[in-house]
Amino acid sequence: MLRFENVGMRYGVGPEVLRDVSFALAPGSFHFLTGSSGAGKTTLLKLMYLALRPTRGLVHVFGQDVSMTPRTELPDLRQNIGVVFQDFRLINHLTAVENVALPLRVGGAKHVEIDSHVRELLSWVGLGERLDARPSTLSGGQQQRVAIARAVINRPRLLLADEPTGNVDDRIAVRLMYLFEELNKTGTTVVIATHNNALVEKFGHPILRLDDGELSVRRKLDTKETS
Amino acid sequence: MFSRHSDLPFERDQSTRFLPWIVALMVFLGALMFAAALVVSDAVDTWDSSLTGRMTIQIPENETPGDTIPKLTEALQTVKDITSVRIVPDAEARALLIPWLGEGVVESGLPIPSLIDVEIDAGSRIDPVLLQARLAEIAPNVAVNDHRAWLSALIDLARTAEILAFAILALIASAAVVAVIFTTQSGLAVHAAIIELLHQMGARDSYIASQFQLQALMLSLRGGVAGGAAAVIVLLFFGWIGRGIDAAFLPSLSLSLLDWIFLLLVPAGAVTIAMLTARVTVLRTLARMP
Numbered sequence A: 001m002l003r004f005e006n007v008g009m010r011y012g013v014g015p016e017v018l019r020d021v022s023f024a025l026a027p028g029s030f031h032f033l034t035g036s037s038g039a040g041k042t043t044l045l046k047l048m049y050l051a052l053r054p055t056r057g058l059v060h061v062f063g064q065d066v067s068m069t070p071r072t073e074l075p076d077l078r079q080n081i082g083v084v085f086q087d088f089r090l091i092n093h094l095t096a097v098e099n100v101a102l103p104l105r106v107g108g109a110k111h112v113e114i115d116s117h118v119r120e121l122l123s124w125v126g127l128g129e130r131l132d133a134r135p136s137t138l139s140g141g142q143q144q145r146v147a148i149a150r151a152v153i154n155r156p157r158l159l160l161a162d163e164p165t166g167n168v169d170d171r172i173a174v175r176l177m178y179l180f181e182e183l184n185k186t187g188t189t190v191v192i193a194t195h196n197n198a199l200v201e202k203f204g205h206p207i208l209r210l211d212d213g214e215l216s217v218r219r220k221l222d223t224k225e226t227s
Numbered sequence B: 001m002f003s004r005h006s007d008l009p010f011e012r013d014q015s016t017r018f019l020p021w022i023v024a025l026m027v028f029l030g031a032l033m034f035a036a037a038l039v040v041s042d043a044v045d046t047w048d049s050s051l052t053g054r055m056t057i058q059i060p061e062n063e064t065p066g067d068t069i070p071k072l073t074e075a076l077q078t079v080k081d082i083t084s085v086r087i088v089p090d091a092e093a094r095a096l097l098i099p100w101l102g103e104g105v106v107e108s109g110l111p112i113p114s115l116i117d118v119e120i121d122a123g124s125r126i127d128p129v130l131l132q133a134r135l136a137e138i139a140p141n142v143a144v145n146d147h148r149a150w151l152s153a154l155i156d157l158a159r160t161a162e163i164l165a166f167a168i169l170a171l172i173a174s175a176a177v178v179a180v181i182f183t184t185q186s187g188l189a190v191h192a193a194i195i196e197l198l199h200q201m202g203a204r205d206s207y208i209a210s211q212f213q214l215q216a217l218m219l220s221l222r223g224g225v226a227g228g229a230a231a232v233i234v235l236l237f238f239g240w241i242g243r244g245i246d247a248a249f250l251p252s253l254s255l256s257l258l259d260w261i262f263l264l265l266v267p268a269g270a271v272t273i274a275m276l277t278a279r280v281t282v283l284r285t286l287a288r289m290p
Ligand SMILES: Nc1ncnc2c1ncn2[C@@H]1O[C@H](COP(=O)(O)OP(=O)(O)OP(=O)(O)O)[C@@H](O)[C@H]1O
Pocket: A011, A014, A017, A035, A036, A037, A038, A039, A040, A041, A042, A043, A044, A086
């Protein structure tokens, strides 16, 4: 599904943000991605969702070597990747419903099929009352939920979420986690970057941990992190 | 409900403001030139059928002592290929001049030349210079007017005007193309973040191009309708003025239904050019991205 081999990443002439990162994710797996602020979580996710190419090493997504993939084949790969951006990236002149429907439109779905599906999902994340609101009129947590709904609407094969519960209270965070788990049960591979150790502990999925640009895979949180 | 908003907020783009104006100007001038070309080609057809095969011999009034006209007529009748010779009655010749000089002047005893109309066998040709030389033996200042020469000069003129009109139209069309390219490229820059997001969702370049194409359609349609409407008003006005003019050889300024349908091609063409240009610009610009 996803395989990194000795991946190094630097921005411009800066220092390497990621060093010798190697790991593989099995199809249908569920991982947390942790690490202190600035450790490189967003950078690693960007490599996974094909927004960046590694400065060295190999990145394989859906069995394809990313650096060998021509530009024209990227849309097919990307349509199978759902992304929740750390900064949401909602389109401001579109309503919540229209934002969420975007991946379906891009994928070529008819809008009759889209409509009820989108409204149902938005209601599920607790936005049934704000379906036609513009993002700028929504609270941070509400915007985050629109961004999550947009990432999962087309049931992607790979879901990458960058701090998806950073702006919501624990009750909603747990509800959103259930949404990711539901998706995971139908076969989607999930990676969630988070600072929320309580959530990591509660759901108990394996952890990709970044420390100073180096990655390690763990079954559980360290005891000192839990406390 | 989803067709309500385009993915890209074009309505806030400053650079789209002047595109409809350029398209309107292009359609306005294009439609007028097209109409002019249609009228001229109609007129050339009319002149062609009524004027070929005829010549007019003109004898200044002071050269017509008694037997000059009969002598000329006799001489003309012996020329091969001339099928009929007719002396134009004085009243008819005067009537011909009224539209040009006004009734008062013509009726005031102004000396007018005598005219002889000659019809030539269809398909054959008589050299007016040779004929004039021959007739000059009888009346030294005789003039032979070959309508064909006059007509072919007119046709040349009409054709030159047509070429000039199309050159100007091509120039305006290129200005419109440049305007569409500029608008599209600045749109690509202004909306780079949303385009990046759409790409991230797996949108193909053609998906994004379609959005710009639709935008170009809306803008150019607005310009096309405005320019077309202005052209129709001007054409109807000219048609109305033209009704008052009754000169025999001036082209009729009214357009046939078919002409009007042809005129619709001008805005349709402008809109098509704008859409194609936007699409090609987007596809070429995006293809250069990493
Ligand atoms: N576009 C960029 N250009 C230059 N440096 C960058 C860029 N993006 C990130 N960095 C640097 O790379 C390092 C890792 O950044 P990244 O955003 O991946 O961290 P993160 O783990 O997501 O942090 P956070 O938890 O705060 O979101 C940081 O030192 C950051 O300053």
